[in-house]
Amino acid sequence: MPPPAAPSDVDLILAVLERDDRRAFEQLVDRHQSQVRTVLRRLTRGDMALSDDLAQETFVLAWRNLSRFRFEAKFSTWLYRIAFNAWRSEARKKREVLLDIDPDEAPPPGSDIAVEMPDVASRIDLERAMATLSDGERAALAACYYADLSHEEAAAALGVPLGTVKTHILRAKAKLKVRLTGKETA
């Protein structure tokens, strides 16, 4: 006899809303904690303690506001939106978070071409390189690559125009290539 299928996120959310089922919410946390913490680690430049605090805050806020989840988007998308807001609130306590484009910054050279990386580029190198990006660039990369949101969803989650997200992605990738290969693109 095959094992019963795992309940979907929607099933678990309904169990929480209708029966105050904490076990169901625990399953949601267990299912999404890794991705949410990964996104927040990249946003916080690898600060594991801070990112875990923000991830915990994200899930507590999700628990409190679960009745406002409209089932129109994926639960994970809704979670990431909460996580981005938590990160921005935390960052604002320390300094201004700049998610807009710096108009003085020149467009990245060669940002429209496929970027090839040497095999030696490790995840640690990538983490260090990402830490050098601006808040907006890091947030856009985290949204589109780590949270796997579309550009449109990322723009909505970050509260910036779609064009800004696209520009941040291009600039971030160009900068990462330079940091990881040490070579400017022609």
Next chain:
Amino acid sequence: MNDLNHLLREDARQPIADNGFSARVMTALPARAVAKRKWLTPALVFGSAALGSVLALALAPAGTSLMQGFADLVQLHPGTPAAITALGMAVALMISAIVFAVETE
């Protein structure tokens, strides 16, 4: 060769071990009131209004009719027992309607 997109996607896919994180979250969750059934508040208000109306009619002085009460109100005689009964019922029903409207938002 490894391109940047691949590197980013690979990095994103690296799982982070739970290491007690989920348990910490569950400990930090505040107590959560069980979601009220949506029909409960309007039902209570409407029931109370209906009961109040029945009592008002039952306890009104003999010979008092609702129609007479509304007629007194129209003729600007709000102090008569019939007018007070009619006014009380109208207010109770209006409150019920407002609660219904707010709850169904």
